[in-house]
Amino acid sequence: MKHHLTAVSALALGLAAAPTLAQDIPATEFNVVGSIGILSMYQDMEQPFWSETIVEATDGAITANIRPFNELGFDGGELFSLVSNGTVQMAHQVLAYTSGSVPMNEATDLVGVVADVEAVHQAAMAFRDTHTAFLAENHGIQLLGYGTYQSQVVYCRDEFTSLTDLEGRQVRASGASQQVFLEHIGASPIGMAFGEVPTAMANGTIDCAITGALSGYLAEWHQPANYISAIPINHGVIAHIANLDWWNSIDPAAQEAISTGLAELETEMFTLAATETADGLSCNTGGECAYGDAASMTLVPASDADMALMAEAATEAVLPAYRDRCGDECATAWNETIGAAMGFEIQ
Incomplete structure (x- = not known):
């Protein structure tokens, strides 16, 4: 390091x-x-x-x-x-x-x-x-x-090939917009402390969880999880x-x-x-790792369909839900600052 x-x-x-x-x-x-x-x-x-x-x-x-x-x-x-x-x-x-x-x-x-x-x-x-x-x-x-x-990525115990495969699964989420996103794709968001995740995934309480690419490796989420997606959720x-x-x-x-x-x-x-x-994805999937022995998780590559789904979820679910939680004045402030910088608008 x-x-x-x-x-x-x-x-x-x-x-x-x-x-x-x-x-x-x-x-x-x-x-x-x-x-x-x-x-x-x-x-x-x-x-x-x-x-x-x-x-x-x-x-x-x-x-x-x-x-x-x-x-x-x-x-x-x-x-x-x-x-x-x-x-x-x-x-x-x-x-x-x-x-x-x-x-x-x-x-x-x-x-x-x-x-x-x-x-x-x-x-x-x-x-x-x-x-x-x-x-x-x-x-x-x-x-x-x-x-x-x-980047916050998806760890799963069982095989998945795209974000749509998370439909019906119990997924640990942190933050309201992650929860809204998971609900949009048909998954069930579960609130859970970071340190509780490995045990919960191993015993079947949850199927998947979202956290940082390196954070999950350092916390040994690769012990119960076998698949990891490179798509940045947030x-x-x-x-x-x-x-x-x-x-x-x-x-x-x-x-x-x-x-x-x-x-x-x-x-x-x-x-x-x-x-x-990049370090976290490498450490989790058998690549070079300066933090310890590399794990042997399977990397699920990002597809054009996955990226399109992320954009759709932002426009159709995440931003409207944020307006509902935060209020019209808050949404206006977001549009004038972050929205203008990122090319998004809360309708």
Whole structure:
């Protein structure tokens, strides 16, 4: 994982060149809840940033205590409300986990709209100002940036050759738009925590599950699953969020150092996610694998019919359902930002 270390080193150099001088920053200590602890998002990006990069860049003025949400006994979705009410000062929130209670949080990563990691970042950049204002005004949260997992792909225990073969199957989904998509193609979406999937697939509770190409490999989903599709269902956007009252209470110099660092971390996260999609597919299907022994899953190639189905689902099901969940004002904001950038429109 040499490229991961290079990314962290580059981030440290960027922070060191930031305009705020370390001696201008008062001692600032706080807690951060990270994403899933066994995955590269946490291990190679979040944890080194808070434990090493920001500390070194500020000569120890800023110290953050970070733990992944799964080690703290959380399912992940509750972090948003805990940051909102000030129980947690900062978190890296997987936005799909909050799509049921806060539909606007899923805006940047709707199924069928964003075809690759670059498009997800483009959508996030288009929506950033709207999302920042919404979170501050409605939830007391300061948005400090985004990140993303790799492309979210389908793992199945039993053979399938196209997305239409998922009809009638029980499929683990995270996020409302994944659920809408699965219902559109005749599958049954099942809500389930990430760590519960391998056992549930092995014992027949579910037939398939959607997650990141590399994330699933690292969590050993290839043990019960035998087939994997390369089609990006969506991605898995993360938001770097802070309690707004707490954020406004810390020194502006500390705010600048954290904001600058997280902006650079965002770039590194999206860069890493693009390479990890290919890495994950290779690791799962017997190719080169820098993360361990390659698994022997069967790759289900994307077909023109599958891609057409994704586009149809976006237009006929995912976007109308998003409007119904989020409201007309929200849909208008989406059309003017992400829709305009991606070439889609919610009718």
